[in-house]
Amino acid sequence: MSAPRHLLAISLLSLSTWGCSSISLEPTAPEPQVRKVKSFDGQFEGEVTGTPAPGSRFAQLRIGMEAQPVQKLIGVADQMYSHDTGKRWIPFYLGSDARRIIIHYKGEGCLTFTGGTVWGGGNNQLIRIDNDPSGRCYQP
Numbered sequence: 001m002s003a004p005r006h007l008l009a010i011s012l013l014s015l016s017t018w019g020c021s022s023i024s025l026e027p028t029a030p031e032p033q034v035r036k037v038k039s040f041d042g043q044f045e046g047e048v049t050g051t052p053a054p055g056s057r058f059a060q061l062r063i064g065m066e067a068q069p070v071q072k073l074i075g076v077a078d079q080m081y082s083h084d085t086g087k088r089w090i091p092f093y094l095g096s097d098a099r100r101i102i103i104h105y106k107g108e109g110c111l112t113f114t115g116g117t118v119w120g121g122g123n124n125q126l127i128r129i130d131n132d133p134s135g136r137c138y139q140p
Contacts, residue, residue, distance in 0.1 A: 034047050079104040
């Protein structure tokens with residue numbers, strides 16, 4: 001009778017230590033604070049994380065700007081990718097945010113634009129500015 005009790009006790013002890021082994025004691029980087037910001041025309045709210053360095057390229061940007069004027073103002077991006085949003089699959093959805101375009105500027109951060117309608121139309125508006133010189137914001 002004592003053998004099954006010992007086996008049960010050893011099993012429970014090993015399970016309890018195994019469950020604790022996934023806890024990390026290393027400090028993690030704090031999540032950036034996300035601020036809601038009205039677009040320059042007041043039609044919608046976008047998001048901004050971090051604070052741009054004074055005189056930097058990102059200091060010139062405003063939520064709601066279109067992609068081409070942004071590129072003319074601060075130059076060509078270093079990296080870019082796009083992806084569908086969940087709205088892409090809504091039947092008869094005609095909004096301009098069925099896609100997202102994420103653009104990375106090294107040493108500055110990332111910009112997120114609406115990517116247009118399901119059929120490719122739309123005016124790619126800036127909806128998020130990530131002031132992140134480390135580049136962690138860019139994760140294709």
